[in-house]
Amino acid sequence: MSNVLRLAIVDPNDTSRNALKSMLLGMDVVWLEAECSRYEFFADVIGQTKPDIGVISIDSNPEKGLKLIEQIHISAPDCALLVVSSSSDGQTILRAMRAGAKEFLTQPIRVEDLLHALDRIGSQKFGAGEGRTRSCHVIAVAGATGGVGTTSLAVNLGCVLAAEPRNSVVLVDLDLSLGDADVFLDTIPDYTLVDVAQNISRLDFTLLKRSLTKHSSGLYLLPRPVQLQDTALITPDDLTRVLGLLKASFTHMILDLSKGYTPADFVALKSAKDILLVTQLDLPCLRNVVRLMMSFGETEGLKDKVKIVVNRVGLDTGSISVKKAQETMGREIYWQLPNDYRTMVEVRNNGVPLIEQAPRASITQAVVTLAEALGAEEKTKEAEPAAAGAGKSGGGWLSFLSGKGKPKGSK
Template sequence: MTNVLRLTLVDPDDDSRSELKSKLLSLDSVWLEADCSRYEFFPEIMEQTTPDVAVITLDSDFDKATRLIERCVSLCPDAVILAASESTDGHLILQAMRAGAREFLTLPLSAEDLTATISRVASQKFGGGEGAARGCEVIACLGATGGVGTTSAAVNLGCILASRPGNTVALIDLDLALGDADVFLDAIPDYTLADMVQNISRLDIQLLKQSLTKHSSGLYLLPRPVELQDTSMVDEGSLRKVVGLMKASFTHLVIDVSKYYSAVDMAAIDMATRILLVTQLDLPCLRNVVRLMMNFEEYEGLQDKVNIVVNRAGLESGQISLKKAKETIGREVFALLPNDYRTMVEVRNNGVPLIKQAPRAPLTQAYVDLADKISAPPPEEAGEEAKKGGESKWIKFFGGSKS
């Protein structure tokens, strides 16, 4: 279970319902399971969807709406009922609350009020202690340039996370034109991201999981479109809807972002809770890291989500030293992945992830360590070892680097 609220809405007024839907769909923390234009049909929708939250507007027929609130409380006692109206009459509000509404929303609803209400409901539903439901960790894997191993990182990290008890993990291949995550997993998917976008209006959690390709490691894959012309179907809004539903279905969502940094890519980066920026220890890559970090300054809080992952560390020739690299980018390194070209070529050509093909290889263990660091709760105070990222354990493998 994840901290995304599944929500249903009933409002007989088309304009009001459309405005409410638009505001709800703009939130990453909710998934709109269904909306309805008739009070009398809503109980059946509640029984079928068993949502976390039901929004019931009162203005079309107050008496019908309050009776509906009572019915919904009886049908779905665990659902939080939110009553909504343009009226601020105290008597009306009291009646709605007595019928079973948990909160009252004044229309037209501001984005700030809606966000605050949803946050309160999520806190009530999920709590904040050890027994609270887990939030979905959305991990965006970026590359400082092409060919640095971003897809390798996304696929192998996803497979390791998926192999662990209690995790449900999905991978979205967002390199819409040339993505090859399916090749790394030797998968022939029936459906792609384009199919999801085309059918987004009728998607639910069950249909979503049936449409994804499941690997033997437990990782679910949503691949890039097959036809190049289908890439235009995927835009920023449709991606947000797909990610919103997937957040309600999985504990971890890994997104293999393309190297174009398009509006679609930036939407994925914005929705991520953690960003892994994959680079190598050469000057073009490190310069791009600096350039990207400077651009990320324009987006509030984005830089704080970025973790630097150095791939192919220990390559014998042409590499800048780790110390010099950290001075250049002005940031600590979160993880080091040792160079093991032979093993990586094998796993890619065989379509088998590292955890299956070479579970004892140092490279595989470095990925296991990376998964551990991602899964571990953040320490209250980062000690010296935490600040050093993954370098202490693997530094012995990285001889021969140059200043």
Template sequence: MSNVLRIALVDPNDESRDSLKSMLLSMDTVWLEADCSRYEFFPEVIEQTTPDVGVISLDSDSEKAIGLIERLVKDVPDTVILAMSESTDGHLILQTIRAGAREFLTLPLSRGDLSAALLRVGQQKFGTADGGNRGCEVIAVAGATGGVGSTSTAVNLGCIIASDTRNSVALLDLDMALGDADVFLDALPDYTLADVVQNVSRLDIQLLKQSLTKHSSGLYLLPRPVELHDTTDITEEDIRRVIGLLKASFSHVVIDLSKTYSAIDLAALEAASRVVLVTQLDLPCLRNVVRLMMSFEEIEGLSSKVDIVVNRAGLESGQISLKKAKETLGREIFALLPNDYRTMVEVRNNGVPLISQAPKAEITQAMRDLATKLRGEDDSQNAGRSKSNERKWKMFWPGAAKT
């Protein structure tokens, strides 16, 4: 489970409840598990959803709300209770704290005050200095062009990370038209991304996991829609909501992007904490990497998250040297995956991941090393991705040097 705080809210006042819901939905370190408009229904909501935090507004009926706090503190001690009210009356605050509320928040609530309160809850619950901010690791896997092996990289990374029982991992296939992550896993899913998008506002963590297909490696798969017409109604906002729910449910989310770099793909890239850009050492691929990096730099914070991974390294013919590629890109190559066509064809056709099909193969070890490096690299290493060579690699793209 990721360190995302799951929250349930009760407030009979529609206006203040909607305001708080909007604030919570905009925060990527929390997940709004449920909201309720009646005090008497809230204990059942808490019982069904078992959230980390219950937020209770006092203003509609402070006596009933304080009684509710006392009941929940006794019945569900693992749920931290936060109270909120427009009143700053000292007697009310004292009653609320004595009833067992962890904190008393004054309405109207600022985002900073709410974030600070939730941070303190996260620190106590997860035992980390940054509390809920230590959320799910979202790894988006992109390709410089079709056929470079981005899907095989995403699937096998997910399976390797999931093989560690300390992790819970979901794989999201965002290649809406031609995605085949299910083929790599020999899976016959009951539900797809289209089903989850239709019900995302009503899903909780338990229902989400029931909607995913679990592989023997421990990886959970959310595949692309079956019918092409089911893709047309899926928006980037839908994808943000789905990723948010996955982040609240898993320690790692791996996203296999399409090669269209649509608005949906860009929303996923922005939500990612790491981006693996898979390429090969040939002119069309490197040219596309340059073009993509130029575009990524226009989106705040995106280019610094990108790690370039060369697939099929060691292919005997038609490849540009690694030294020349580095000079062209002006960036270090994050990892190399060796060329092993026979093994990868077997893996794909058998629907079995590398760790099961060929656990001792060089390509499998390279994938393991990539997974370890992705999870272990800290932000100080990102500082080495200097922009000093930007002008040099931009010259590789026609017309860029003139701008």
């Protein structure tokens, strides 16, 4: 796969080598080409397998390890060297970098640090625009108030993305007290977010995936805690680490936020590449959007990630017009989802996603084309301004669900 970095590792210590292997094997952005337990043989392993990255743990014999770094740097200059050690001594780090190491990580390795190191090596090796490591597209779904359809959008967007075989998608329910993503998917999970957070220091990628519930659509779910009192057990630091592990394991992560905008919600907002702020065309919702945007503006970069999604467009209750809504919010509407109350009630009560229950419904088409638009932006890395409801069904991988026309309520 063109987006995978090939690695070879050496570590004479079986325990630490196996721990490193477990971490690497769970990442779909790397391929473990070879492993070695002797420093003496590793240069030959590099010469034969020609990996992109050589990972060298120097704890067993720092002097031998440092000499090995220098040897490989000379004999295989195309192989980027990543050094691992339990020592944080500045002199050791300096010697390793002078010998030819590109990155130095301190044991125990944090998955976030490893990912950043791999990204930097990929950018240096292949160019910033052509680095082969693939990042996770994190989408936070937030609401202007309760009951506007954030969970409906989060679940169905996740199922639509999971319909593409190349994608691996996880949904995290961050409404820690009253979340119901599991109900929308008609699942009874064995483990919840609190189980994962409480065991984060002992989890590897394999155990993490076993802790998730997989829906028939291919979507993985990490639900909210069962007991209300357990919500206090999930700290922002624990959640940051959980999200870091998930980002290394999946191509897409959907974060379904609560309406309380708690510290956990702000961890999610900061982690996201896109924030879908769901609202309706009524004055209380629109005023809350203005309030939220003012609050987001206090955190650098947060406001720029927000995309306004209007739900239940066409609801005949004297709704405010799209033009007036945009004037009130001071922002353009990124996407419109049509009002289809009967279909949404059916899918929620049956625990079946839209793409299975009503693949040709206008609301399904709107979610499909929203997924395509977000994917297109992620691919090009360009923030293209979108007019209200300006979905493009095109010939993308979701066009089999899109139909020929735009979603009802789009312009």
